[in-house]
Each structure stands twice: as C-alpha cells, then as structure tokens.
Ligand SMILES: Nc1ncnc2c1ncn2[C@@H]1O[C@H](COP(=O)(O)OP(=O)(O)OP(=O)(O)O)[C@@H](O)[C@H]1O
C-alpha cells in the first residue's frame with residue numbers, strides 16, 4: 425500500500441528565544457539590557473525533520489505543543505520548512521516549551537521550560553495509526569518525560585503498524601539513562617547514539633566496551649563520533665568511516681541531527697547500511713558549513729554546492 429509519509433519525526437518541539445549582545449550577566453534584583461533578540465524554532469528533532477524534508481523525504485512531525493501563540497509559531501515554522509503538521513498535536517492543558525538562551529561570546533546560558541514537551545506519551549500516541557508512514561524517527565527521549573516512561577509500549581504500537589524505527593536518544597540532562605534498554609533496543613531498527621551517549625547509557629568506559637554491551641540487543645547500530653566520523657554495525661558487518669572533515673566548521677549545531685536526516689532519508693529509500701552511513705556522514709559535514717542546524721539546507725542548490733566541497 426502506498427504510504428503518505430516516508431518519515432514521521434517523533435520528538436520535542438520548543439521555541440528558542442535568543443538574547444545576544446548582553447551588557448553583563450544577570451543578577452537577582454537587577455536588570456540588564458540585551459541589544460539583540462531573535463525568536464526561532466528550537467528542538468533538535470525539528471532540525472532533523474526540516475533537513476530530511478530539504479533532502480526530498482516526505483516528512484510529518486508528531487509532537488505536542490500548546491494552543492498558545494508559541495504553538496502557532498512552531499506549527500507555522502515547521503510548515504515553512506516543508507514539514508507536514510497533519511500529525512502535530514495541540515493541547516490547552518499545557519503551554520508550549522521555550523528555551524531562553526542568553527548568548528555570550530564563548531558560550532550560552534540556557535533556561536528551559538519544557539511545558540507540553542513533557543506530556544506526549546502512550547495516551548496520545550496509541551490513538552494514531554502509523555500505517556501512513558514507512559518509518560518513524562524518535563529523538564530527544566530524555567527531554568520528554570512521558571515519552572521516556574512509555575517508550576516500550578509506544579515502540580510496540582508503531583511496529584505493529586509495520587513502520588521501521590530509528591532512535592537517537594540524545595543526552596540525558598539528568599544523567600540517569602533510565603530506560604529499559606533490553607526491551608527497547610530489539611524494537612528499534614536503527615539505534616543512533618553518539619559516542620558519549622552510548623558510553624554513558626551503558627555505564628562502560630571506552631567506546632568499544634560500550635558497543636559490545638549493546639550490540640547483542642541491537643539490529644543496526646550507528647555511532648556518531650563528531651569529526652572522527654561514524655561507525656555502523658549490523659551483526660557481523662562493521663564499518664568505520666572518517667568524517668568528510670571540514671577544517672573550518674562555522675559551527676557544529678545540529679551536525680548529529682543532520683547526519684540522522686541524511687542517514688534516514690537513504691534508509692527509507694531501501695539503501696544498504698553503508699550507503700545510509702555515507703549519506704549521514706555527508707549531511708553531517710554539510711551542516712557544519714553554515715550557521716545553525718538548518719542553515720546549510722536552505723535549497724537543493726545550496727545542499728549540492730556544499731556537498732561538492734566534500735565529494736572526491
Ligand atoms: N567538523 C566536522 N567536519 C565534518 N563532519 C563533521 C564534523 N563534526 C561532525 N561531523 C559529522 O556529523 C556527524 C554527527 O556529529 P556528532 O558526532 O557531533 O553528533 P551529535 O553529537 O549527535 O551532534 P548533536 O549535538 O547535533 O546532537 C559526525 O558523525 C560526522 O559525520
């Protein structure tokens with residue numbers, strides 16, 4: 425049966441309110457001025473969805489936002505990036521999430537209100553029919569409290585509809601990694617952590633030990649390792665490839681999500697694991713050529729021009 429979507433991106437959604445050129449540091453009881461302020465769509469899963477759409481996949485977003493103005497802004501921003509919002513859920517019970525980023529030259533101080541992000545769980549997901557999509561990509565598990573708690577029955581519900589699943593946990597800010605991995609990993613077709621995450625979640629020190637701890641439970645495993653590239657493993661198959669190194673990255677924001685976008689876009693076309701890995705390595709590198717997570721994916725021409733810099 426023809427599917428409406430190639431990919432459903434299931435993840436967090438929030439606003440980023442970024443304050444720049446701040447005259448000092450905030451202090452209780454005082455007020456300071458920022459000379460610039462931008463409001464933009466935050467969320468690493470949104471970067472994934474936008475970039476997969478820019479690469480030509482038919483992408484829908486499944487997330488929970490408020491019926492507030494921020495929710496309207498998020499919905500509009502997704503559509504502007506070519507992402508279908510037919511599966512986006514709105515709630516009047518919780519406000520949309522927001523991160524206030526106080527940006528200084530060296531780094532950022534962030535305050536996040538997760539809001540509705542914490543309340544997307546089995547209750548809503550089990551009402552949805554996933555036979556409309558080839559694939560579901562789940563990300564940022566630890567930024568979504570209810571999703572983390574319900575992840576096993578949610579995965580079972582999605583798999584029962586015949587969709588394949590990829591999972592990028594992202595970092596756990598609480599550093600508890602509290603998920604029943606032995607139940608989760610067999611339900612995931614492609615597990616996509618980065619090197620720090622797989623070590624932290626297995627409690628192993630050293631990447632090889634961490635990989636050895638999860639592979640007996642995994643189908644395909646892809647470990648992202650920054651400028652070192654990535655490792656793909658599936659049963660006896662193992663392939664380690666260096667990054668398409670960008671010696672002068674503009675920034676590395678969203679490199680992992682862009683890797684995921686390239687990898688999953690190839691995966692839903694039925695490409696073999698090594699081609700998916702090469703596609704991910706290339707789109708991860710492309711993302712480092714422009715500011716922010718989606719800057720390098722503004723048009724097919726921009727993507728192709730950046731790709732040419734890395735292809736031999
Ligand atoms: N400096 C770089 N030059 C070229 N490619 C890079 C560079 N940094 C990262 N990449 C590519 O992007 C991929 C993902 O990067 P990384 O390992 O940082 O993911 P991540 O830690 O999950 O990132 P994120 O913070 O976006 O979640 C890498 O596997 C690599 O292919």
Ligand SMILES: [Mg+2]
Pocket residue numbers: 592594595618680681
């Ligand atoms: Mg990541």
